[in-house]
Amino acid sequence: MTSTSVNSTTLHVTGQGARSPFWRSPLGRVLRIKLAVFGLVVIGVVAVGGLLAPVLAPYPPNATVTYVAESPSWSHLLGTDSIGRDQLSRLLYGARVSLTVSVMSAVVGVVIGGAAGLAAARLGGIVDSVIMRIADGMLSLPGLVLPLAMIAAIGGGVFTVALTLGISLSPSIARLMRGQALAQLERDYVLAAHSIGVPGARIMLRHVAPNCVAPIIVAASLGMSSAIGAEAALSFLGAGVTAPTATWGNMLSQGLEYIRLTPWMIVAPGVAVFLLILSLNFLGDALRDVLDPRLRGRT
């Protein structure tokens, strides 16, 4: 059954690909996965909502515009929060924070982790050991401990949270990059480059790194979803982005005291966090399926 299924899928892909090169490209193959399309749509909606928040939001996000904990109405589609601010406006502005933190943390994680992984693979020996032991040590800490400690030391804020989450992501990226790079270093093209006198650093950056990028993209996309959850958790705990900046996490935290009286106060940010994380996971899974040669046939 499995074999038949795979074959039919492969035939289907081949058939479409024969009609259009786009559908054979990585993006085309991702777009043929329904869950990935769902994810992209949600991410797109959130991104547009966040980018156009100043236009779309009916009220300023930090202005107390009416009574506290007001029910949803035509004036306030998602009601108001515990000090009378419009929930919809804060949800839209909160999307900016979530996306900013997720993208920035992924970039920070990839840059730091990627560089460390490449260095460990290229230099080996004591450098490799030290980098990997540091990574092991960071990975041994429970999820939010490292970000909490860093935020306690250097303070909160969007960029601080993104930085700390990026640093937390970096050890797993470093391990992945190191493994990929070590595999690439055994390939003939590296030997060829060495033989014609290309410097080692250049080989790593211009040849090895690009060949390692596919799994890193997958890891980064999944890291983005983790970062959104972590940012929401940090803000929920009051240790993330500083008030009164709207984030989905601090909206959840605000609504907690009203959970029995006005449960809608936590529904909107809760659903938003859930959908965005789910969508990023769908997208990450799809990217992995498309970019991983071992899984390629299954798409």
Added chain:
Amino acid sequence: MTPIGNYWERTLGRRTVLRSAGLVGAGLAGAALIGCGGDDDPTATSTPGGAGVTATGTPAPADSVPQGGKVSIGYYAEADKGLSPRTSDAASYMGYMELIGDTYVYLGGDGRSGDARHALWEEIEYPEPTTLVAKIREGVKFHDGTDFTAESVKAHLEFLMDPEKAPDFRYATSLAAIESIDVPGDGTVRLNLSAPDSTLLFTLGTNPGMPFSLAQVEALGNDEIVKPALTGPYMVDTWRDGGAVFNFVRNPNYWGTSGYPYLDSIDYQILRQGEARAAALESGQVDIIGFEEGTATSARLQQDSRWQYQAVPVGPANTFLNHFKAPLDDIRVRQALAHASDRERVLQTIYVGQGSVATSHLPTGGQGWSDYEPYPYNPDEARKLLAAAGYEDSKPVLSAEITGLPPKQEDVNQMSLLKEMYDSIGFDIEIANVSDATAFRRENRGNIRIGSTSVRHPVLMYEIFFSTSGSFNAGHDSREPEQLRIDDLVSQGKLATEDELEGILDELHRITRDEVYGAIPLVTRIKPVFANDKVGNFDTPEFIAPMIGGTFRPRTVYRMDA
């Protein structure tokens, strides 16, 4: 020597004795009173200053109280510094500290009376203003079986005053008037004071006056802080999870004559979220829950007839100002902030209407309280003052700090609301979260923060929060005339008679309010407490009268179905 109950009545009513007695009355007045005039109470002995002493607040007779059973309490603050008076120092701890410890002086009942039956000093006398002689109660033992004696009083106080032996004890300055301690050998202890101090007896009715066995300290070392041996009706059984769970059991050898302890055990569970505490009460997991302030959850529970309800009055929430730092070193900027503070809105929005608008840094109606309000909410006037201060075309930037990592959601909400108010009249408020550890380092602070002045003794409140020597100032040495005047008035307050004290407190109130010095009072809060119908003695004045503005006092409760 005069029995303590008679002593209060005798000394507090007579100015001459007060003066010669080193102003014990003023000290007790702070302990006592606050909040209640005494004229309509036939049992009260009132003084011109308004302080009174009554014999109310005594617990129910032991033979009418069911004995045994367990009461579980859901609380909001961890005992993270342990359960020893040498480290456990916050006002919110005193409710449960009083279960396991007794104090030399009992500050009790309805906030005005001291029931001498609970005090470790049976009799107190001031032969001269700088000498206090106290007769030690006999037959009292610490939980570790050692005897409580005059020598143990001397050793205890000397231990606390030695920074090397008690480095984590925060209130050593409150005992600073004690120069030396003698034990004459007749069951008394004599405190020789460097100067009369009317606040000393109040101090000795709180943590500094709660003796613990030094033998236990020696035996357990630092572990003693979670297993202290005190003298109270309950003993520490367990303490774990950083003080999130702890349990007290009956002290079978309790010395008291009041019938305590009524219960076999009392369990504390720390549940930080109000809704989690409410759920614990509703599910029967706990019998009593307390709130740090009025919230939506407490308002909801108040409407539910299943629960007994009490409101513990506590000190006001304030916007604290760092007037040592620009731009708040300009009085016009401070006045603008005061005019921009819409207290009614803070009360309704943040405290769900539970409490009252504050005009003083002291609890409403108490000694030293005044409804004098020089800066009512007036945003237009605030804008004018800002313009006059040179901020017509620019905005003064104020760093606003929320203490605690993570901070309380109520503090976040309150600061967010204040930011909106202050920004709307031309300020630029930048909010930051900071650790609690910075709370006592004024020089390092930002411009504003929120906090409460929950110290019930008025002179001590001004000393702690407004004077140079107060711990809240952390030794900041200001030469500003207002600061010097406050320091002088606080010193005078410690020596004053009741009559004099009234004028001193009025002057302190006027300076701090007119000059917008130190803090802008916003809302006088309450701490709601709820219990199920199995909890008896929940409605006594003693239960809801906080000793130092902290919390309810569960010592009095028993279990109806025991």
